[in-house]
Amino acid sequence: xxxxxxxxxxxxxxxxxxxxxxxxxxxxxxxxxxxxxxxxxxxxxxxxxxxxxxxxxxxxxxxxxxxxxxxxxxxxxxxxxxxxxxxxxxxxxxxxxxxxxxxxxxxxxxxxxxxxxxxxxxxxxxxxxxxxxxxxxxxxxxxxxxxxxxxxxxxxxxxxxxxxxxxxxxxxxxx
Amino acid sequence: xxxxxxxxxxxxxxxxxxxxxxxxxxxxxxxxxxxxxxxxxxxxxxxxxxxxxxxxxxxxxxxxxxxxxxxxxxxxxxxxxxxxxxxxxxxxxxxxxxxxxxxxxxxxxxxxxxxxxxxxxxxxxxxxxxxxxxxxxxxxxxxxxxxxxxxxxxxxxxxxxxxxxxxxxxxxxxxxxxxxxxxxxxxxxxxxxxxx
Numbered sequence: 001x002x003x004x005x006x007x008x009x010x011x012x013x014x015x016x017x018x019x020x021x022x023x024x025x026x027x028x029x030x031x032x033x034x035x036x037x038x039x040x041x042x043x044x045x046x047x048x049x050x051x052x053x054x055x056x057x058x059x060x061x062x063x064x065x066x067x068x069x070x071x072x073x074x075x076x077x078x079x080x081x082x083x084x085x086x087x088x089x090x091x092x093x094x095x096x097x098x099x100x101x102x103x104x105x106x107x108x109x110x111x112x113x114x115x116x117x118x119x120x121x122x123x124x125x126x127x128x129x130x131x132x133x134x135x136x137x138x139x140x141x142x143x144x145x146x147x148x149x150x151x152x153x154x155x156x157x158x159x160x161x162x163x164x165x166x167x168x169x170x171x172x173x174x175x
Numbered sequence: 176x177x178x179x180x181x182x183x184x185x186x187x188x189x190x191x192x193x194x195x196x197x198x199x200x201x202x203x204x205x206x207x208x209x210x211x212x213x214x215x216x217x218x219x220x221x222x223x224x225x226x227x228x229x230x231x232x233x234x235x236x237x238x239x240x241x242x243x244x245x246x247x248x249x250x251x252x253x254x255x256x257x258x259x260x261x262x263x264x265x266x267x268x269x270x271x272x273x274x275x276x277x278x279x280x281x282x283x284x285x286x287x288x289x290x291x292x293x294x295x296x297x298x299x300x301x302x303x304x305x306x307x308x309x310x311x312x313x314x315x316x317x318x319x320x321x322x323x324x325x326x327x328x329x330x331x332x333x334x335x336x337x338x339x340x341x342x343x344x345x346x347x348x349x350x351x352x353x354x355x356x357x358x359x360x361x362x363x364x365x366x367x368x369x370x371x
Contacts, residue, residue: 009247017243035250039250107226108233151193154196162224
């Protein structure tokens, strides 16, 4: 039982942790949520089949993150405080010169900050689709919304991110 | 769908994300493309939209720290242990309630079982009229015997005969013929008329 559970943790931990991390913008809280979600999985594992586990985990993770965010509205932490931030920057930075690298890192930091400010379900949909690569129908299953709603909110969410970045950079960031 | 008050730029920007994702119908996509090729601001918006999408997709998926995974494993072990202990350490009151409930269930089961095994009413082997007729015939036979005894000089007391011989015989006869009938029903009908 526990060995099967451990295998499920290994298989799905990245999806759960990644979602929580980008949704909350906080490593420590994302770790808490990851633990909480997998212990819930442990309690419910006899009822779940293997196929449904990933969708179930993401639904529970999203709900837990939503609750957590609602509880800590007043004490907003900055994403830049995140200790893993610099590691993330290094992985995705591909520009050659130091100035270009700094500019790209700055763009990503603002993008993450804007993502953190998005409201649900736009935020969940943008994370699940653009960062985690889920298909529209999978997202619809996780969030319990119609397929077309996923599409509409994805476009709306990205448009909002674009507007936020435009306020900071104008059109320069894209060039 | 384009609203009457929308400018061409508003229409194009409204559809920009769907255009970037390739979700527009061919006709709509061609219209947006045509606008973007002639509008610098909207073209810049498209470049920004593409940059946002590209950077979002470049955000890496992250592994949970190994310490977190180890803690999850320990937590599951603890939860499993607690579950086992809870089974054996349930409060006394809970166990008492469970015992009473079990006793009630068993008692109800036994009572129901007895109900099921209770004797059923069988249909009578003979009807009441046949029993009465047979009884009368037996009485008549006994009365005849009494008369024969008298003629032979023997003295029999009718009342004793009726009480000790005729009536018990009639009862017994009625009982054996019909278990469902009341045994005294046939015995009383002709007790006086037997006397000759």
